[in-house]
Amino acid sequence: MPDGNAQGFHPATFYPDPAIQALDPRFEKYWLKLSAVERLATGLRWAEGPVWFGDGRYLLCSDIPNQRILKWEEETGAVSVFRKPSNFANGNTRDRQGRLVTCEHGGRRVTRTEYDGSITVLMDSFEGKRLNSPNDVVVKSDGSIWFTDPTFGLLGNYEGYKAEPEIDTHVYRIDGATGQATIVAEGVLGPNGLCFSPDESILYVVESRGVPTRKILAYDVSADGTRLSNKRVHIDAGPGTPDGMRCDIDGNLWCGWGMGSPELDGVMVFAPDGAPIGRIALPERCANLCFGGLKRNRLFMAASQSIYALYVNTQGALGG
Numbered sequence: 173m174p175d176g177n178a179q180g181f182h183p184a185t186f187y188p189d190p191a192i193q194a195l196d197p198r199f200e201k202y203w204l205k206l207s208a209v210e211r212l213a214t215g216l217r218w219a220e221g222p223v224w225f226g227d228g229r230y231l232l233c234s235d236i237p238n239q240r241i242l243k244w245e246e247e248t249g250a251v252s253v254f255r256k257p258s259n260f261a262n263g264n265t266r267d268r269q270g271r272l273v274t275c276e277h278g279g280r281r282v283t284r285t286e287y288d289g290s291i292t293v294l295m296d297s298f299e300g301k302r303l304n305s306p307n308d309v310v311v312k313s314d315g316s317i318w319f320t321d322p323t324f325g326l327l328g329n330y331e332g333y334k335a336e337p338e339i340d341t342h343v344y345r346i347d348g349a350t351g352q353a354t355i356v357a358e359g360v361l362g363p364n365g366l367c368f369s370p371d372e373s374i375l376y377v378v379e380s381r382g383v384p385t386r387k388i389l390a391y392d393v394s395a396d397g398t399r400l401s402n403k404r405v406h407i408d409a410g411p412g413t414p415d416g417m418r419c420d421i422d423g424n425l426w427c428g429w430g431m432g433s434p435e436l437d438g439v440m441v442f443a444p445d446g447a448p449i450g451r452i453a454l455p456e457r458c459a460n461l462c463f464g465g466l467k468r469n470r471l472f473m474a475a476s477q478s479i480y481a482l483y484v485n486t487q488g489a490l491g492g
Contacts, residue, residue, distance in 0.1 A: 181455050181478070184208040191438070191453040192482075198443055199450035202424070207483040209452065212244055212472075213251045218331065219474035220416070221308070223264040223272065224464025231464060233474050234261045236277065236331045244479060246465070260325060260332045263308035263365075263416070263460070265491075267348075268315055275306035277325025277332035282306050282317065282346070295346055295353050301338040305331075308365045308416055308460070311491055312372055314397050315348025318356070320363035320377065343377055345398065356400045357391060365416035365460065368393070369423055369444075370489040375400060376425060378414045388414055388427070388442075407446045412436050416460025416474075420486040424449070426471065430457030439473060454480055463488025 184190060189208035194200055212231075221234035221241075229246040232254055241261055243254040255261070260277035267273055272285040273294070280303045281296035294317060296303055305325025310318050322341050325332025343357035343366065357363070362381030368374065372393060379387045390406035393399075407414070407425075413436070417427040423444035430437035437457045441450035456476035464470050468487040473480040 181211050181214075183210060193451045193453070194449070195451060196443070196447060196449035198447075199441060202420070202441070202450065202484055202486045204483050204485045209454070210481050212249070212479045212481055213242065214478040216242070216477050216479070218459070219476060219479055220262050220459045221264040221275070222460060222462045222464075222472045222474045222479070223266060224462055224468075224472065225266070225270075226464065226466070226468075227270065231462075231472055231479070232264060232272070233472075233479055234258065234264060234274075236260055236262055239278075241274075242479075260305075262306070262325070262331075263319070265309050265311055267311045267317070268313065268491075273309055273311060273317060275309050275319055277305040280305055280325070280332075282309060282319055294351070295344070298339060298342075298344070298353055298355070304337050304339065304341060307363070310367055311348075312368060312397060313491060316397065317346040317348065318366060318375065319344055319346075320360075320366055322362045322364060322380070324362075343375075343400075347398075354398070356398075357403070360389065365414065365428070367418050367425075368489070368491060369419055370421055372397070372491075376406060376417065376419075378417065378427075380413070380415065382409075385410055386413055388417070388425070407442055412440065413457065414440070415458070418462055419489040420463070420484075421489050422486060423489075424486070426461060426463075428458035428460050428473065428475070430454075430475075432457060437475075439471070452482060 188205040216235040217237040231244045240256040241254045259279045263275040364378035364380040386409040388407040391400035392402040415428040425442040429440040438454040439452040458475040
């Protein structure tokens with residue numbers, strides 16, 4: 173991203189916001205023409221892992237290199253530090269009891285923040301080998317926790333601690349009742365963002381080191397919710413860089429996107445059949461996003477140095 177892009181953001185002064193583009197007529201029903209992209213905060217180093225806390229009316233967002241999780245309050249717009257040091261926290265979500273679940277590059281672990289603020293380690297190793305750097309996480313309706321474990325946090329001392337990997341990169345499932353961990357997907361090159369379809373019959377996983385291009389993979393979820401099958405390429409990203417993503421209630425994929433160029437940076441929206449239907453242009457590459465607000469109809473976008481928001485005419489699927 174060229175220097176000054178974030179600082180040069182200017183909100184739209186008229187409707188519809190020219191930053192929003194329909195690539196297919198199917199996007200029109202989701203586009204609120206009287207809504208514009210807003211920048212809620214800036215000054216981060218690498219924004220990731222946004223998660224909405226509706227009961228407190230606030231958003232949490234990781235700022236990985238700055239070793240902190242920031243808190244943005246809906247009522248006042250105030251931005252404060254929720255946790256520092258954060259152990260190079262990356263992806264965040266909430267479990268079905270409302271507790272914060274976090275992927276930590278620094279600790280090479282997945283943790284849960286309890287109601288009293290104490291931290292429980294859910295997983296930091298598998299069969300005696302340390303995890304790499306857990307990246308993104310979602311919780312299924314049965315309470316199971318699914319996360320990706322690429323090596324990105326081991327590559328240097330900027331987003332983690334430089335180290336040699338001890339284990340291949342996988343997608344894992346932690347059973348919500350027993351805590352037992354299993355590998356549910358192997359052979360994913362740089363597993364990154366992930367999310368379930370609204371009925372949880374499909375798991376989408378970003379393959380961010382795919383060759384020759386990055387991809388969004390799709391897997392069928394077994395009826396008992398414990399296994400994956402039928403791995404396939406759902407979306408070929410071409411020159412783009414998909415990262416974090418979430419589904420809306422109609423099964424559309426809203427994906428953080430970009431590669432440092434104005435025609436790619438922002439959010440891409442794909443219909444359930446994988447066709448691109450809409451785009452939200454941002455002045456920075458978007459790493460991850462989530463739905464929030466009172467009706468789960470506000471899209472929060474963690475994009476490089478800033479956090480953006482946009483009201484849309486749909487709602488996020490549960491579990492994001």
